[in-house]
C-alpha cells in the first residue's frame with residue numbers, strides 16, 4: 001500500500017523540497033496550532049453551513065466549495081502568507097519562472113455519502129498546453145477537520161509526476177492523506193490525486209486549499225474579482241502582492257489608471273493603486289540585454 005511521507009513542523013525547507021521532488025506529495029504534521037484552526041473554522045462556518053453543493057461529478061454532489069478566502073477570512077490571509085510554505089513555493093517553482101502568485105483559494109467540505117473524485121493532475125486546468133517539463137503549481141490542503149480514509153482524505157499517487165501521462169495507478173499505488181486538523185498536505189500540479197470517498201454517516205471533511213502558481217500563468221480563481229480593489233485596499237501589502245496586485249517580473253500585470261489625466265500612473269505596478277502617487281522604483285529594472293536574452297530561453 002502506498003503511503004505519504006510525514007514530516008514534522010520543524011522540517012527544513014530543504015527537507016521538504018527533497019521529498020517534493022521525489023514524491024510530489026507529503027504531509028507536514030501540526031504546522032498550525034488549534035487556535036489558528038478554530039479561527040479559520042469560525043471565519044468559514046457562515047459560508048460552509050449553507051447547503052450549496054457541487055454541480056457535477058468532479059466538484060461532487062455532496063461536496064461544498066467556498067472561494068474568495070482572502071477577502072472573506074483574515075485567518076486564511078495569515079495561512080496564505082505562511083513563511084515556510086511560501087519559501088517552499090518560491091524555491092520549488094523558481095526553475096520555471098521569476099515569481100509565483102496565489103492562484104486558487106477554496107474551502108472544500110466533503111460530506112457523508114460523497115463518491116471518490118476521478119484522479120487528475122491540476123495542471124490540466126491550463127488545457128494540457130503546458131509542456132511537461134514546466135511545473136506550474138505548488139499546492140496546499142490544510143486540514144481543518146481530521147482527514148481519515150473513511151471521511152474522504154485526499155487520494156494521492158506519490159511519484160506519479162514522473163509517470164507517463166497515460167499510466168493508470170493500481171489500487172495499492174494510491175495513498176490517502178490522513179492527517180489531523182492543523183496538518184497540511186503539499187502536492188504539485190503534476191501529481192495524480194483526487195478527493196476521497198466519504199463513507200461515514202455524519203463526518204464531514206473540510207480542507208482549505210491554497211494553491212501557488214507561476215506568476216506568468218492565468219490564475220484559476222480570478223483574484224481581482226474574488227478580492228476586488230475596494231476590499232484589497234484594506235489588506236496588507238504582502239497579501240495584496242501575493243494575490244496579484246504587483247508586477248510579475250519587468251512589466252507583467254502593469255496597469256494604467258484610466259482616471260488619471262496627468263500621466264503619473266502610466267504602465268505602473270498595481271501596488272500604486274493603494275498609495276498616493278508613488279512611482280515604481282526603476283532602479284531595480286534589469287539590463288535591456290538581459291531582458292532580450294531571457295525572451296529567448
Ligand SMILES: O=C(O)CCC(=O)C(=O)O
Pocket residue numbers: 058108110117122152153154155193194195196
Ligand atoms: O478534495 C480533495 O481532497 C481534492 C479535490 C481536488 O483535487 C480538486 O477538486 O481538484
Ligand SMILES: [Fe+2]
Pocket residue numbers: 120121122193194
Ligand atoms: Fe485537484
